[in-house]
Amino acid sequence: MLLDGVARKDTVVLVDTNVVMEAVRTRCWNAVSGGLCVETVEECRDEALRGDRGRPGYLPVSEQDLARIRRVHPVTPLERATFALAYLNASGMDPGERDLFAHAYARAARGDSVWIVCSADKACVNAAVALGWHERMRSLGALAAAVGANSDPPLGRQFGEPWLSEVRTRYLLGA
Amino acid sequence: MSVQTQQDQIARRIRALRDEKNVTQAALAWELGFNDRQTLAAIEAGERRITPEELVRVADALQVDVDAFLDPFLLIGEGAFSFRAREVEEATLSAFEAQARRWIATYRELGHQSGSEPRRLGQKLELYPWSSFEDAEAAAALLWRAWELGEVPADRLEEAIETQLGALVLYVDAAEGISGAASQLPGLNTILVNRRETQGRRSFDLAHELFHLLTWDAMPPKRVEPLEVKPTKGNRVEQMAESFAAALLMPAPVVAARWEARGGEDLPLWVSRAAARLRVSVPALQWRLVNLGLISKAQVQAMGAAPRPVTPGAKPGLPLLFSRRFVERVSNAVEAGRLSLRRAAGLLGLSLAELADLCAAHGHPLSYDVPG
Numbered sequence A: 001m002l003l004d005g006v007a008r009k010d011t012v013v014l015v016d017t018n019v020v021m022e023a024v025r026t027r028c029w030n031a032v033s034g035g036l037c038v039e040t041v042e043e044c045r046d047e048a049l050r051g052d053r054g055r056p057g058y059l060p061v062s063e064q065d066l067a068r069i070r071r072v073h074p075v076t077p078l079e080r081a082t083f084a085l086a087y088l089n090a091s092g093m094d095p096g097e098r099d100l101f102a103h104a105y106a107r108a109a110r111g112d113s114v115w116i117v118c119s120a121d122k123a124c125v126n127a128a129v130a131l132g133w134h135e136r137m138r139s140l141g142a143l144a145a146a147v148g149a150n151s152d153p154p155l156g157r158q159f160g161e162p163w164l165s166e167v168r169t170r171y172l173l174g175a
Numbered sequence B: 001m002s003v004q005t006q007q008d009q010i011a012r013r014i015r016a017l018r019d020e021k022n023v024t025q026a027a028l029a030w031e032l033g034f035n036d037r038q039t040l041a042a043i044e045a046g047e048r049r050i051t052p053e054e055l056v057r058v059a060d061a062l063q064v065d066v067d068a069f070l071d072p073f074l075l076i077g078e079g080a081f082s083f084r085a086r087e088v089e090e091a092t093l094s095a096f097e098a099q100a101r102r103w104i105a106t107y108r109e110l111g112h113q114s115g116s117e118p119r120r121l122g123q124k125l126e127l128y129p130w131s132s133f134e135d136a137e138a139a140a141a142l143l144w145r146a147w148e149l150g151e152v153p154a155d156r157l158e159e160a161i162e163t164q165l166g167a168l169v170l171y172v173d174a175a176e177g178i179s180g181a182a183s184q185l186p187g188l189n190t191i192l193v194n195r196r197e198t199q200g201r202r203s204f205d206l207a208h209e210l211f212h213l214l215t216w217d218a219m220p221p222k223r224v225e226p227l228e229v230k231p232t233k234g235n236r237v238e239q240m241a242e243s244f245a246a247a248l249l250m251p252a253p254v255v256a257a258r259w260e261a262r263g264g265e266d267l268p269l270w271v272s273r274a275a276a277r278l279r280v281s282v283p284a285l286q287w288r289l290v291n292l293g294l295i296s297k298a299q300v301q302a303m304g305a306a307p308r309p310v311t312p313g314a315k316p317g318l319p320l321l322f323s324r325r326f327v328e329r330v331s332n333a334v335e336a337g338r339l340s341l342r343r344a345a346g347l348l349g350l351s352l353a354e355l356a357d358l359c360a361a362h363g364h365p366l367s368y369d370v371p372g
Helices: A017-025 A029-035 A042-050 A077-086 A095-109 A122-130 A140-146 A161-172 B003-020 B025-031 B037-044 B052-062 B090-113 B133-146 B153-165 B199-215 B233-249 B252-260 B267-278 B282-291 B297-303 B324-336 B341-348 B352-361
Strands: A012-015 A037-041 A071-073 A115-118 B080-085 B168-172 B178-184 B190-194 B224-226
Touching (some): A012 A095, A017 A029, A017 B341, A037 A042, A042 A095, A077 B052, A095 A115, B003 B037, B003 B052, B025 B037, B080 B090, B080 B199, B090 B168, B090 B190, B090 B341, B153 B199, B178 B199, B190 B199, B199 B233, B224 B233, B233 B282, B267 B297, B282 B297
Parallel strands (some): A037 A071, B080 B224, B168 B190
Antiparallel strands (some): B080 B178
């Protein structure tokens, strides 16, 4: 169970660009996207597809990888504006991260509460804490563990649950 | 950012973009469906909080993205630039200016976030369009003493500009033909230097652009200034800037002392060594020696094709991108969770791996695992 009182299959997992790229790199993407209800926004999908192609040894994210995402949401200018006026540090997030949070904000505004966010950036954890969503943050490591997937090569540090827990606690304490 | 700061930013940018597009307040108010002009006037004065719906309508009416009002990492309706460039197309310059605006806005916004106040107390040179070249050299000599630039002014100039002037110095990768630029923004002046230029050119660019920052109000530079300054009537200010730069990087007492110590050393060899030590080009030193009456133009012409020795004492290599202070500010924001890693890389025009490498090279490594 990823969210209290909600069946795993009914919990929408909103993933950002870094998570998609890391899951593909560490070969746990098929298990995570197959075992969970993974969704994202158009900007994150496009960023993942563009990737970091200049990097030696980079494993590109393919169209086939992205086709495994259950839904890719468009984000309207009104959703962006609403989020940016509500969360004043929204500009510190990259366009994909910002759109993902704007989408989540719109979901929350219309009373949808069966979603969690998977991100591996301090600015996103900071935003989640500020918005009262800290219980909704999950690490890629936790998602992989939930579906029994192995990561090979291992996940980067910021994709693990200990990193998320430490950073989240720090922001909750106001540090 | 506070709510009021954000509202003020939105208000400023609505005014700026409306002016840029020649739309009156009344016309925009009508297009937005407001009953009267007062509602928009209150928003533009920062007195009434704009709603998301209104913001989207304003963006549509002015045909811009909503980020044009919301993104503090943009400079909109503010900031003047002057580039030193040779045979560069306008599209290339505009693209570089857009990127430079991002860098400068990033530094300024991260400074605001960390409580760093913009520099309100400026310095200027008492030089005017009618001042003589000798006046410019005298001003350089005064600055050299006041800023204690020492025996090799080029070694200390960057630090002095940052500490004495509160200005930002950035070493950047610019398109071929763009050597440097100066940017004036209230509270934050910036000098951009193409780090791929030769060491001598970089030093001269820094001193030349410093002149523009210190005389901007009296002698606003053109948007594009030539790299090679010819002694023609139309570019007197640029000639003054060159005289100032030469006198600042090669102060008369410093050059005279080196000249005294030359002994019987072969002139071309001495010039090459002295230029390398002073971190200026050989031709720059040659003409400085002529101006100081130490050698003749004929001697310069005779030296013209002489082979140059390897230059011991020169600082080797390419400067790191941007500057230590700039990268420190970015790194601190990323580590504090005020700026995401991907956003920081995007603002600086780097990949994630390049950003991580740059932060480490400047002594501010990031705590993220970024595959290399």
